[in-house]
Amino acid sequence: MLEPRNRDARTVLGKTGIEVCRMGFGGIPIQRLSFPEAEKLIAAALDAGIDFFDTSRIYTDSEAKLGRALAGRRDRAVIASKSYSRDAARARADLESSLGELKTDHVDIYQLHNVSTEADLERVLGSGGALEALDRAREQGLVRFIGITGHKPWILEKALQAYDFATIQVPVNIVEQSSLDKLIPYARARDIGIIAMKPVAGGALKNVKLNLRFILASGVDVAIPGMDAIEQVHENLSVLNAPLLLSIQERQILDNEKESLGDHFCRRCEYCMPCPEGLNIPLLHLMEGYYFRYNLKDWALERLADMAKTFSDCTACGVCVSRCPYELDMPGLFQSAAARIAADRKTRQA
Ligand code: SF4
């Protein structure tokens, strides 16, 4: 079990009164694991002291893997899941599916997933909207608390003004600090639990421990790095035994990383998927990053050669662009990636 040497290792999630380890478990990467691998990983996380598990109806089999791994130990875990549905009937159907997959009679925190426009917000809060279904489910004991997630702080602020959500979930890391000035202090003042998603920006940030310390020192309650290996569980948890405040030199390392990334990059959230043409969009972005940012050129080229569809197969249909919360322009970015890689190869061969 985690030794709470640092008294900040655990926290109470705002008005929910639920106490959790500040290092949570993000449920996206377990989609890549087999069921036995995921079960082993989740069991190891639970044994090591992680007790907050975040998943979603749209993370394919993530809920099912969590449900199987937590069977018999449900009472030791706090489960947060989400519905992307905007109307009450579909949100209710999602919740029932979540309960089935998670093999539980209640979800601790059920969240409205990625509410990212004013129209979205009006839809979920309005008559016949998803919130109605979640309110009813809470009265029935199927959901203990209702939360909301999103990538735009001003939309979440409006949401908190309109409804008494118990938690918010928002991206926080060295390159995504837009919630730190207003949203997070506002939520703290109202005793709302704050969950930091994308703590390493979907794997784009390499200084994992420094980033986790930066996030946990920034006023959030829990960070939920995605994990797909047992070593990551221990590495992430070790952060709780270090001082959270960064030294000037450590902060400089993160600032340099931020500068090298810019803010126009893929966070691997997979909201853009599936691509009708079969492109693995986040993987293509990752390969471009490996090629240019990390200079693993031959390695990236080998992976690209193994992929059935690559940059040039994008037909610019625009489906993914409308789904991406960061408004990335895949057709333009992929065209530019293909051209830059081709030019670089030519230069290397010359
Ligand atoms: S392209 Fe956008 S939606 Fe797709 S994984 Fe990257 S950040 Fe997420």
Ligand code: SF4
């Ligand atoms: S714009 Fe390109 S990458 Fe995006 S969904 Fe269409 S074909 Fe796929």
